[in-house]
Amino acid sequence: MKRVTIIVMCMALVGFWAASSSYGANTIKVGFVDTYSGPASVYTFDVVDGFKMAIQAINAKGGVLGKKIEYTTRDEKFNPATGLAMAKELVMREEVDILAGTINSGTTLAVSDFAKKEKIPFFCTFAKSEKITGELGHRYVFGIAENTRMIGKATAVAIAKQSYTKFWVAGEDYEYGHAVGDACWKYTKEMKPSAQLLGQTWWKLGEADLAPYITPIVQAKPDMLYVATGGVGNLNFMKLAKAMDLMKHMGIYLHTAIELSNVQALGKDGPEGILGTVNYLYYYPETPENKAFVEQFKKMYDRPPKVGALYGYAAAQLIVKAYQKAGKIDKEKFINAMEGLVVDSPVGKLEMRKCDHQLMLPMFFGVTKKSPQYDYLIASNIMSIPGKDYLPTCDEILKVRKK
């Protein structure tokens, strides 16, 4: 009697296991680990929402290779240790095929290392550390968003040909700040040897009143100030720039100064005349593809898409196309298919570069300006810098990876 019970239980277990794995085989699962609480969530929800919008359309057409795409999210609360544990849980328990996220560079590098060991494809959808697809890049990690090295080079491409010669670098005293500041100056000097660095100023992360830091810079009279701040630091600086009329004294460049979450937070009070770059603007380019994307996004979420929406959308397109190209669900074939893959997007065709697994997004450069149509500043005099012009060269990447 007892033996019978055990056998029945075993059979039930096997049956359950078979059922669950056969269920798993009918879908492709993507696991997002990201910061969904706290200030960083201003950016991360757009990634998932853009992703969701893309896969809904794909699933409605029957999915890819006859399988539907599913996704699940985990909130790592901006903590790398939590993020890594969640990535492990997603792979072991949820059996996800692909990992994606995160906005925290520390988490991204930890998850990337785990993905390398487990041979799971991992899409970095926001973190800006240049190490992700640079020094610590590997076969299983893909960079969607721009990184600090790319920001620096894009800045130099846009600024070096203008007449500025005396530069000053100022920013927040943490890894992102220094990485952006250093990269901006390094590439500017490379492209314009006559450029001069008059000095640098660094304030601590979260510093409320920046006036004491800025007055000495005005006195030094640089003609271009590179500001290397992130998140809420951008807004604190932009508020002060307006209060002190800094734009009258010097040119000011701040990456993401024209980004939607920044200008929206400042409203009509934002400072006009700050130069900035960003990977996506919902009102530019005015192509049918972008218009359709924006319209669909607005319809689904009742708000215009921010840069994260493009990252999430592009990640979904890449995943689908790579599976189609690979022809079967196989991780190694998926990676091979991903290398050099070209997909359509609201901002035109995008290529996943083979040498470093970095997506070649265009970078938009513009100047903040008031507009009667909007409740916030928009970018004017927009210039599009194609990916090939501002991504570090493959030689450069190989060099840093060898170190």
Add this chain to the structure above:
Amino acid sequence: MRRINLDIIAAFCSPGVICQILVGLSRTVILFIVASGLSLILGVLRIPNIAHGSLYMIGAFMAYTVSRLFGGGITGYWMALILAPLGVALVSFIVERGIFSRLYEREHIMLFLLTFSFALVFGDLVKMVWGAEYRTVSMPSFFQGSIPILGLPFPIYSFFLLLMGPLVAVLLWLIVNKTKMGKISKAAAVDREMVGAVGINVSLVFCTVFVIGCFLAGLGGALVAPIVNVVLGMDHTLIMEAFLIVIMGGLGNIWGALLGALIFGLTQSLGILIWPQFGIVFPYAAVIVVLTVRPTGLLRSTW
């Protein structure tokens, strides 16, 4: 030697330094207002209130809401400056009557942990009420722009802060030295049992002091709101600076808080002038120097 002195005097008269001192002083104002509230509570109630920074944050968020209610602009700003600190005072009143008043007999460590837990609770409450998004209080047009001082731009709002600082200091001095409540609270700080024994309602005195201290935190938050972006986590750096200032000035001494804030603000702004790359180091170095020379703080501690 004489030569060097003259050089230093000449350097101090340069427009850069004068401007930097003014900017440093205006920064001092908010630090002083918040730290004096912290010090007041510390001196009379003996509570190291970690949640003080959270109340400052709540003050800033309330300023955001109030200024929006009154349609932004100048009225919105003045209403925010009045109503937000009062709102914070109300929150602190509820907390004090509800919880703290029952626990004054406990050890310091218990009260310390309790205020720490409140810092966490307030943080989450702010997230529930206002969300995680960036908020900004628009600078009223009256305060917008800058005035050139010796050729360097000086924000008009900083002038306003320079006026607010002495105003708050004088009011505090009047409350502490000229009112009965202030005198009782000074006595209660020295010996609370004795004050109780004379038949004074110590609990009520404590409540008033706690509420005034928290009002100051809220006022600091409302004053800072137009120059920064109101966001979760803005309390973290401030509470650390406020504690350093209070420790440097002497625990529980309001004038110590003023002195500490002055040292903190001025070493920071002048440090930036000397060595912009490492400007952040100077105020903390000043704290170390002060505490090495006077381990109990600059002025007499009430502890």
